[in-house]
Amino acid sequence: MARWIxxxxxxxxxxxxxxxxxxxxxxxxxxxxxxxxxxDENGNDVTADQFIGKSTLLFFGFTHCPDVCPTxxxxxxxxxxxMDEATRDDIQVLFVSVDPRRxxxxxxxxxxxxxxxxxxxxxxxxxxxxxxxRRYRVTYGYxxxxxxxxxxxxxxxxxxxxNDQGEVRLLIRDSDPxxxxxxxxxxxxxxx
Amino acid sequence: xxxxxxxxxxxxxxxWCWTFLLLIATSGTLAAAELEVSEARLRLLPGDxxxxxxxxLTNASEKGVTLTGADSxxxxxxxxxxxxxxxGVTRMQRVEQLVxxxxxxxxxxxxxxxxxxxxxxxxxxIGDDIxxxxxxANGQQQSVTFRAVSSTxx
Numbered sequence: 001m002a003r004w005i006x007x008x009x010x011x012x013x014x015x016x017x018x019x020x021x022x023x024x025x026x027x028x029x030x031x032x033x034x035x036x037x038x039x040d041e042n043g044n045d046v047t048a049d050q051f052i053g054k055s056t057l058l059f060f061g062f063t064h065c066p067d068v069c070p071t072x073x074x075x076x077x078x079x080x081x082x083m084d085e086a087t088r089d090d091i092q093v094l095f096v097s098v099d100p101r102r103x104x105x106x107x108x109x110x111x112x113x114x115x116x117x118x119x120x121x122x123x124x125x126x127x128x129x130x131x132x133x134r135r136y137r138v139t140y141g142y143x144x145x146x147x148x149x150x151x152x153x154x155x156x157x158x159x160x161x162x163n164d165q166g167e168v169r170l171l172i173r174d175s176d177p178x179x180x181x182x183x184x185x186x187x188x189x190x191x192x
Numbered sequence: 193x194x195x196x197x198x199x200x201x202x203x204x205x206x207x208w209c210w211t212f213l214l215l216i217a218t219s220g221t222l223a224a225a226e227l228e229v230s231e232a233r234l235r236l237l238p239g240d241x242x243x244x245x246x247x248x249l250t251n252a253s254e255k256g257v258t259l260t261g262a263d264s265x266x267x268x269x270x271x272x273x274x275x276x277x278x279x280g281v282t283r284m285q286r287v288e289q290l291v292x293x294x295x296x297x298x299x300x301x302x303x304x305x306x307x308x309x310x311x312x313x314x315x316x317x318i319g320d321d322i323x324x325x326x327x328x329a330n331g332q333q334q335s336v337t338f339r340a341v342s343s344t345x346x
Contacts (some may be wrong), residue, residue, distance in 0.1 A: 042290045063237070064245035066309075067275050068282050070235060071302035110238045114343040140283055146270065150310065154283035174303055 017037065023180035024169040025119070027160075033162045034058070035165035036108060036132045038096065041109035041121035058160040060138060062153045063111045069095075072159065073115045073161045073176055080118060083189070086116045090164070090189040097123040098140040099153045121141065127137065128165035136160060161188055203235050226253035227326075227334055233320055234309065234338040235345055243316075245270075245307030245338055247299045251292040258329035259290040259298075266322050268311030272339060282310070289329065302346065318342050 034048040034056060057076060060068035073095065078087045095112055097103035100123045103111075108121030124132070133140055133156075143152035161170035161184070169188060172181055251257050262270045272287040287305065292298055300306050301333040307324070316322065320340040325333050 003281035014231060063241050065284075066235070066237070066242040067273070067284065067306045068303055069346065070244070070343050072236060074346045075346045105240070107241075111241065114238045116344070143283065146313050148310070152284045156280055157277055158280060 006106055022187070024161075024173070024176045024183055024184050026169070028167070028169050031136055031160070031168040032163045033168065035135065036096075036122075036124075036128070038122040038124040038132070039105065041105050041112060043105040046122065051092060052166050053164055054089075055164050055185070056162040056166070057093045057185075058096065058136075058162065059093065060096050060098050060133065060140060060155045061124065062097050062155065063103050063107055063154065064077065064099065064150070065155075066172070068157060069096065070115075072157070073119065075174060075181070076159065077115050077176070079178060079185055080116070082178075082182050083186055087186055087189045091118055091185060093119045095119060095121050095122065098102075098129055098133070098155050099123075099142075100125065100129070111114070119146050130185060161185070163188055197273045197319060199252070201304075209293045216314065226251070227257065227328075227332075228335045229334065232324070232336050232338040233345070234235050234324075235343065236340050240310075240312055241339075243267075243309045245309055246295060246302065247338070248299050249292065249296040249326070251294060254294050255291045256291060256296075257332070259292065259326060260288070260329050261327050262307055262324050263327070264309065264322060266313055266316060266323040267309040268313060270310070271308045271326070272305070274305050274313060277303075300320055315342055 034051065036048050038046055040046045056165070059072060061072070078094055080091055095108070096109060103123050105121070108123060112119035112121040116152070129140070138156035140153060140155045143150045157174065159172040160168060161172055163169050169192070170184055172184070217314050228250040235244045235246070237243060245262070249259065259272070261272055264270055272290065273284045274287050275282060276285050276320045289300060290305070298305065318340050322337055322340055324338050324340045327333055
């Protein structure tokens with residue numbers, strides 16, 4: 001047996017034994033568990049408890065956002081398309097609109113339907129959104145209205161990932177390689 | 193006003209005159225051929241939510257050009273934007289003009305420069321070809337065909 005094989009095999013074995021590392025940003029324990037009181041895309045009052053049991057990806061945005069919001073959602077769609085159906089069914093994406101003035105439940109429903117069944121639109125009044133965004137230390141704000149009544153909304157760009165118990169695990173960014181996102185989401189869905 | 197050289201001009205002057213007129217007439221076309229646009233696509237969202245236009249623009253000419261905006265008969269309003277990300281917060285910034293030096297290439301791509309196309313004037317479907325005119329500071333225009341793609345296109 002070649003001399004190099006022993007250390008290689010030994011290190012592979014050790015890697016196999018050790019805790020597998022997350023490839024996107026691990027924020028376990030750094031943020032509080034999933035909690036909110038919002039309105040869903042069917043107009044119903046919902047709380048975070050109703051979403052326990054599946055891995056949850058939380059993203060803040062608004063529907064009148066042509067570039068970054070659909071880009072992030074399309075990436076999450078592409079990542080889940082690479083998984084088998086059972087794994088995909090264990091993941092839900094909560095799109096929280098921080099623009100309730102324009103994003104009524106119907107607009108949200110039509111919007112999230114364009115991305116897939118695992119995408120769920122949520123929003124709420126200012127108090128509910130402020131509480132949720134403060135909880136995860138993110139901000140949002142409104143730009144000036146133009147003559148058409150259109151305005152920009154600033155929002156956080158990263159996706160928060162929670163396990164099926166609602167415990168925070170990851171911060172996923174658009175700059176993360178797709179392979180890393182897929183690997184981490186599969187691991188998350190397996191109960192990590 | 194007639195573009196024909198005056199009959200009293202000497203023959204050499206006439207020839208110069210024709211050459212000059214020809215140069216004026218073709219300069220616009222020549223310049224347009226030196227601006228290349230590729231991968232033009234328009235990502236649609238449901239309803240009348242604003243769409244994003246992405247493309248790659250190459251200035252293959254020997255002079256700098258300045259892109260000042262775009263418009264399309266299919267939309268009431270088209271704006272040039274850039275997504276900026278600062279301390280984890282993302283927002284859109286209006287872009288009034290974009291200078292491309294000779295030989296320079298700029299990519300309008302997700303998370304960066306993009307066209308924001310608002311107020312559809314007709315129904316649009318995935319797979320449609322949509323004409324968009326790019327406008328430049330020197331008055332030059334370039335018509336580009338954008339392919340409409342789905343919301344889940346990255």
